[in-house]
Amino acid sequence: MNNFARGQKGKLADLGVGNSFAVDLDIQAPGMSVDVSCFGLDAADKLSDDRxxxxxNQLASPGDAVRLELRTGGARFNVNLDALPGxxxxxxxxxxxxxxxTMRALGASSLTLGSALRFPWSGSDFGDEKxxxxxxxxxxxGQWRFGxxxxxxxxxxxxxxEHFGGAQAAPASNTPAAAPQAAPAPAAPKISLSKVTLExxxxxxxxxxxxxxxxxxxxxxxxxxxxxLSTAPAPAPVPEKTGLLGRLSGAVSGAMGGAMGGRRRSGGIDLDLGCMFELADGRKGLVQALxxxxGDYDGAPYIKLDADDRTGTNTGGENLYINGDQFAxxxxxxxxxxxxxxxxxxSATDGVVTIAVPNQAPIEVRLDGGGSQMMCAIxxxxxxxxxxxxxxxxxxFEQQGRTSAHEMMDRRFNFGLRWKTGSKD
Known part of the structure; x- marks a missing residue:
């Protein structure tokens, strides 16, 4: 892989890069929120098409020419140059x-273009820029190049x-409406940069x-x-915890399995996502891989967990979908x-949950507390x-005696589920 320095340029063809590839941004920003974006510009270096x-807030361009996968500490842009318009x-x-x-607070970071090149940079390269x-x-x-x-x-x-010529949508206003006038010509759509972080x-x-x-x-x-990775000394090994799994009113519930050995990755962390639910008719249960x-998206509980990443290396993280058309x-x-x-x-996970509701600002919740417990209600x-x-x-939450962290969380929020041993294997 080639290492590029600031200002270095090269033709994609000379680098052995085709028209479909991934651009990975890895950013060391402990305790900070960094937003990554890709601007598709015209020949005048302007964002003439906001799409x-x-x-x-807009994870893909038309035709999936550029598609963004967000993750903690950076992102991946999947690029298909053939799908871009002229x-x-x-x-x-x-x-x-x-x-x-400011940017000076960033640690060692990099951009990687497929397997062809890596461009390292860090906060020490900058001052107080945002x-x-x-x-x-x-x-x-007629040729695509990288700079x-x-x-x-x-x-x-x-x-x-603003620098690239885009227009930001104004926040909603409570100002009384003026007297009706002739309707103006439709304005070009504006980009909403809004998002909500629950601090x-x-x-x-x-x-x-x-x-x-x-x-x-x-x-x-x-x-x-x-x-x-953490600079703190590693704690003593934690005893394996037995998981618990049960059913209530036909809804499956479960907790951490005992089969934690056999697939441990040195120094790595694998988080599992799930939810406890209560339906309007009183049924309660749990959605998780264990x-x-x-779950089920089209039928009760109208909540579906995406396939579990058994390797813990999927840069897209873990995903759960709620059928908002059945929210009642x-x-x-x-x-x-x-x-x-x-x-x-x-503290080493730097975890973040994003709840994205169509046509609304995404909601972020960061996992910014806790210690050596095994479970977090987010x-x-x-x-x-x-x-x-x-x-x-x-x-x-953490296990207390023979009571699992799952059951401790259940008690805290009064779901009243029944539990017995279970695992993902």
């Missing part, structure tokens, strides 16, 4: 800090959008149905620092995660007279 800005002459990859920190233009892929003389940029930018993501335990946000319809396909994503309690059938759901494998050290999603309310829980 070609790919970021947390009006797009350049793809610019950027990172922007959301918060009070963003960095990392690299670009551009068309020149390692590494240029700091004083504004954040909103300023970058403290108990913080909550409520969402209304858009246009009187349902909430659509609600996507709950868990991602984390999968290397699990016990193969995958759901009373509440506790979204949780537990450390299925690896050192129980939450967020509560509940039905408040038809509104979807998300509350940050960030409560951590």
């Amino acid at each position: 070609y800005m790919v970021f947390y 009006t797009i002459a350049k793809l610019v990859f950027v990172a922007a800090i959301d918060g009070a920190q 963003a960095v233009i990392v690299a670009e892929i551009y068309r020149k003389d 390692a940029v590494g240029q700091g930018f004083n504004g954040g993501l909103a300023k970058l959008l 403290k335990r108990g913080d909550k946000v409520s969402l209304d149905k858009r246009g009187g319809a349902g909430f659509g396909r609600i996507h709950v994503n868990l991602n984390w620092n999968q290397s699990g 016990g193969n309690a995958w 059938q759901i009373r509440r759901a506790i979204i949780f995660t537990f450390i299925y494998e690896g050192v129980p050290n939450w 967020a509560m999603i509940d039905n408040q007279s038809g509104q979807l309310q998300v509350t940050k829980m960030a409560e951590y």
Whole structure:
């Protein structure tokens, strides 16, 4: 693999790169929130078509020419140059800090283009900028080329959008409407950079149905620092915990399996995502990989867990889907995660859950507390007279005697499930 320095350029063909490849951004930003984006620009270096800005609120461009997979500590952009229209002459990859920190606080970071090249950079390359233009892929003389940029930018993501000629959607206003006038010509759609981060335990946000319809396909994503590296001394080995699995009113529930050996990765962390649910008719249960309690999207409980990543290396993290068009059938759901494998050290996971509801700002909840416990109740999603309310829980649980962490969490939130031994194997 070639190592590129700032300012270095090369033709993709000379690098052995075809027209379909991955661009990985790995960013060391402990305790910070960094947003990564790709701007698809025209020949004048302007974002003339807002659909070609790919970021947390718009994960793919038309035709999947650029598709974003978010993960803790960076992202992957899957690029298909053949799917880009002739009006797009350049793809610019950027990172922007959301918060009070600046780029100088970043650790060793890099951009990798397939297996062809790596462009390393770090906070020591910058000062008090809030963003960095990392690299670009551009068309020149009929050929696509790569350029390692590494240029700091004083504004954040909103300023970058302005710099590239995009228009940001204004926040909703409570100002009384003026007298009706002739309807103006339709304006070009604007990009919404809004997102909601629930900072403290108990913080909550409520969402209304858009246009009187349902909430659509609600996507709950868990991602984390999968290397699990920490500078702290490793704690003493933790005894294996037995899992618990049961059924109540036909709904499968379960907890951590005892088969934790045999697939441990040195230094790595594997988190499992799940939820306890209560339906409007009173049925309660659990959705998780243990016990193969995958749930059901189209039928009760209207919650479905995506296939479990048995390797713990999927950069897309773990994913759960809620049928928001059937939200009236759901009373509440506790979204949780537990450390299925690896050192129980939450500070090393740098975990974050993103709850994405169609046509609404994504909601972030960070796993920013805890110690050596095995389980975290992350967020509560509940039905408040038809509104979807998300509350940050960030409560951590550990096994006490023969009572598992799952059961301790169950008791805390009064689900009353019955438990018995189970595993993912």
